[in-house]
Amino acid sequence: MNRENAPSTLAADYARAVDDRQFSAMETLMWPEFTQQGPGFSAESRTVFIANLAVLRSFDSTFHLLGQVAGEWQGDQYRGETYCVASHFFQRDGRSLCMDMGIRYQDVIEVRGGEARYLSRDLNVVWQDEREITAPILG
Template sequence: MSSHTTITPEEAADRLAIRELIDAYAHFADRRQPGSQAALYAPEARTLVYTADPSTSEPAQVLVGRDAHVEGFMSLNQYVATTHFNGQSTIDVAFEASRATGETYCLAHHLREGDDGRKLILMSIRYEDTFAKQDGEWLFAERKLIIDWTDTRPSVP
């Protein structure tokens, strides 16, 4: 069984703010609000996207800066709908530097309609994050989006 340490009210508030940041990312993705989603990032933050291809350890895509994030997030428009379910998160907060790291699991459902019919693409994603507190607000400084596996199946309307 794990042991829990006592945390200060400030640390509890920071952990809650980081969890709200993680959830806001999924919310804005599902609502197709790329500008709001990109605003969750520090101005020069980056996202590295890793596919489920075990033959490479290099990111398939790298986004740097908010404008690049807006453009990257617009790729979700290829889907009729998406639903991101965030699961467990582990957050390690380092208050002296106003930085934190964490890992969050997510099941992302992507519904696509095309010439080959309606498909549901399910992605198991892990986000490895570095957070920065700037002007009292927690933001993403770096986000590694790691696709562990995908499953594509027909979907009935």
């Protein structure tokens, strides 16, 4: 992976793994000592983080839309920020609902042996909204 593209590539792979429920893929995106802090939760290791992802199974699906990715490399460590709108789809009382979150991830990426992975990825939830939506057409 090209070092300059690593922040965008890792963010896209992270979003895809979450949306596809391929949680074990996080092992290739994060170092074992990965940490994450967010509103009401934390993970002190990659193993704890992957286990915490089980909470997403309470939603029918998720859809992460990535925005700007900006930061700087200092040696083999990158510190930056990734914007994201994370949509969480679910049913309640026979209605289809969506809970959106505007997230600013605070990313730390480290290169080891030529491989870039997340060292930490903290969540700053800027806004949250829940609304009724039209159910998707399945076919």
